Amino acid sequence: MPSLNRQILIAACLGVLIGWGLGFLPAEQGVRSGVLYASTLIGSIFIGMLKMILVPLIFTSIVVGVANLQAHHQVNRVWITTLVYFVITLSLAMLVALLAANIFKPGADLPITLFADAMDAFEARQLTMPEFFLHFFANLFQNPFAAFANGSILAIVVFALFIGIALVAGGERYQGILRLMQEFLELLLQVIGWIMRLAPLGILALLIRLVAEQDASLLVTMLGFIVLVFATTLFHGIVILPGILFLVTGKSPLWFWRGSREALITAFATSSSAATLPISLRCAEQNLQVRRSIAGFVLPLGATMNMDGTALYEAAAALFVANLVGIELSFAQQMVVFFTAMIASTGAPGIPSAGMVTMVMVLQAVGLPAEAIAILLPIDRLLDTVRTAINVEGDIVGSLVVDKLVHRGEES
Numbered sequence: 457m458p459s460l461n462r463q464i465l466i467a468a469c470l471g472v473l474i475g476w477g478l479g480f481l482p483a484e485q486g487v488r489s490g491v492l493y494a495s496t497l498i499g500s501i502f503i504g505m506l507k508m509i510l511v512p513l514i515f516t517s518i519v520v521g522v523a524n525l526q527a528h529h530q531v532n533r534v535w536i537t538t539l540v541y542f543v544i545t546l547s548l549a550m551l552v553a554l555l556a557a558n559i560f561k562p563g564a565d566l567p568i569t570l571f572a573d574a575m576d577a578f579e580a581r582q583l584t585m586p587e588f589f590l591h592f593f594a595n596l597f598q599n600p601f602a603a604f605a606n607g608s609i610l611a612i613v614v615f616a617l618f619i620g621i622a623l624v625a626g627g628e629r630y631q632g633i634l635r636l637m638q639e640f641l642e643l644l645l646q647v648i649g650w651i652m653r654l655a656p657l658g659i660l661a662l663l664i665r666l667v668a669e670q671d672a673s674l675l676v677t678m679l680g681f682i683v684l685v686f687a688t689t690l691f692h693g694i695v696i697l698p699g700i701l702f703l704v705t706g707k708s709p710l711w712f713w714r715g716s717r718e719a720l721i722t723a724f725a726t727s728s729s730a731a732t733l734p735i736s737l738r739c740a741e742q743n744l745q746v747r748r749s750i751a752g753f754v755l756p757l758g759a760t761m762n763m764d765g766t767a768l769y770e771a772a773a774a775l776f777v778a779n780l781v782g783i784e785l786s787f788a789q790q791m792v793v794f795f796t797a798m799i800a801s802t803g804a805p806g807i808p809s810a811g812m813v814t815m816v817m818v819l820q821a822v823g824l825p826a827e828a829i830a831i832l833l834p835i836d837r838l839l840d841t842v843r844t845a846i847n848v849e850g851d852i853v854g855s856l857v858v859d860k861l862v863h864r865g866e867e868s
Contacts, residue, residue, distance in 0.1 A: 460652060461714070464721050467656035468663055471725070475667025492668060495661040502658025505651045506731040509644060511604050513734050514756045515616045516641045521752030522620025523634055530749075530862055537858045538754050542762045545700070545850050546801065549692050549768040550794050556688045557775035558790075562681040564779040609730055609760045616756075641752075648734045655722060655735070662725040670838060678835055681776050685839050688772065689765050693846040697764075697853045705860045715743035716852050723848040727840040729759045732848050740855045750859040758851030765843025765850075767801035770818045777819060777828040789822045796821040 458466065474491070481488040525531040596614050603611035623630045623637075675682060698709035713720070719739045723732040736755050740746040774793045778785050785793070800814035816826045 460655070461717050463656040464659055464718055467660040468721050468725065471660040471663025472667050474660075475664040478664065478668040479670070479672065488668070492665060495664040495668075498657060498661035499665060502651075502654060502661065503726055503728070503731055505654070506726070506728075506734060507607070509647055509651065509734050510730060511607060511612060512640075513644050513648070513737070514609060514612050514759075515604075516637050516644060517737060517752035518613060518616035518756050519620040519623065519637050520634070520641050521749045522617055523623045523637075524749035525753060533862055534750065534753060534858060537861050538757065538854065541854050541857055542758070543798075545697065545762065545764050545854070546767050546798050547794075548696050549764040549846075550771040550797055552688050552692055552696070553768040553771040554775065554790055554794065556684055557772050560680070560684055561775075561779050562684045562772075563776045565680075566677070566780060607730075609756075613756055613760060644734075645738065648738055652718070652735065652738070655718065659721060659725040666725075666837065666841065671834060675835065675838070681772075682835060682839065684776075685769055685772055686842055689768055689842050689846050692764060692768060693842075693849050697846075697849055701853045701856060704857045707856065712744070712853070712856070715739055716849065718743075719848055719852060720845050724841045724845040727837065727844045729763070729844055729847045729851070732844075733759045736848055736852055740852055744852070744856060746855045746859045747863075750862065751855045754855040754858050755851050758854055759847075762850055762854060763801040763847050765846035767797045768846075769839060769843050770797040770800060770815055773815065773832055774818050774822065774824065777824050777831070778822070780828065780831065781825065783824065785822060792821050793818060 478488050478491060522531065525534055595608060596610055598608055598611040600612070600615045602608070603615065623634050694709075698712060701707055701712055702709070716736075716739045719732055719736040722735050723729065726732060733755060736759075737751055740751040740755060741748055771793055774797070775785065775790070796818045800817055815829055815832070819826055819828060
């Protein structure tokens with residue numbers, strides 16, 4: 457039987473081919489509707505199982521990770537290295553987007569009247585920068601049981617950080633609780649192993665639905681922007697991130713992609729960094745040999761704060777909308793886009809349609825019409841696939857980089 461990695465790769469290719477074939481069948485055709493129903497059902501079950509394990513995994517992995525880091529007096533070095541890495545990669549991603557958008561000017565040849573109906577029918581949710589920070593910080597500190605129930609990832613991360621530090625501060629007094637958390641983490645990793653046996657089927661179903669439901673005429677109209685986003689995002693994922701990895705660790709990109717393939721394909725199919733987190737942790741620890749204390753700290757934090765693909769997309773989308781409406785953004789305005797997209801991608805507020813709200817915030821920061829986000833909605837699901845894969849790649853590369861730099865610091 458092929459390895460799980462190979463099964464997932466085969467399933468992804470089959471999903472794209474079957475979805476493409478279904479696109480030629482009429483919408484009312486029985487075979488098409490039946491296959492799409494089955495795909496929706498199987499895909500929902502797979503995503504549901506990943507979400508089922510997500511919250512307890514984030515909590516226990518950060519508690520155990522912080523406790524182990526504190527015990528070895530590494531926590532300050534890990535914190536600083538992780539945050540510096542996040543800022544560098546986010547900045548590089550947005551610089552690539554802004555440079556490419558200025559050179560190729562996507563949307564400059566598309567008349568805005570093509571999208572007038574969508575803009576008229578769409579009501580953008582307004583959120584100023586002060587309101588964004590209010591939502592962001594208010595959602596950092598919540599009743600932990602409410603956070604667990606609602607899946608408020610940032611609040612869970614903050615609570616887990618406090619618990620991990622408290623376990624260290626208590627010393628021997630809380631060793632029983634720490635051992636229990638370590639055993640619970642082992643238990644969760646075993647459950648993830650069972651879920652991964654269904655990953656090929658889940659990814660097959662998700663990709664069939666994604667490809668079959670795309671509107672071909674709209675994709676052709678928006679082709680220039682779609683190609684630009686795909687090309688710049690892939691450049692970041694194939695050149696910049698592996699380049700950082702090689703410079704710091706000496707590891708080859710092929711070695712990295714072989715070890716992280718399960719996570720990257722799952723991220724592409726699910727379009728969710730958070731839902732992919734269980735698989736990212738498994739790949740980092742088992743395939744890439746990242747220490748559990750490092751992976752358990754960097755990856756959950758990265759899944760909420762380190763969004764290279766999202767920051768790149770929001771910067772490119774702002775210039776795309778500016779070209780559509782005939783506005784030339786100055787260098788200063790593009791720097792506003794740069795910093796606003798970085799802040800927005802670092803931690804979207806815990807409110808409905810958070811991704812769309814942060815995109816509106818980026819547009820408003822330079823005076824672009826918030827309603828123009830309606831133009832992006834029909835192609836957002838397609839673009840979300842590749843940017844989520846790059847988000848996850850950035851997190852896994854980050855765990856390897858931090859692990860190497862911290863280990864090097866211990867030796868010196």
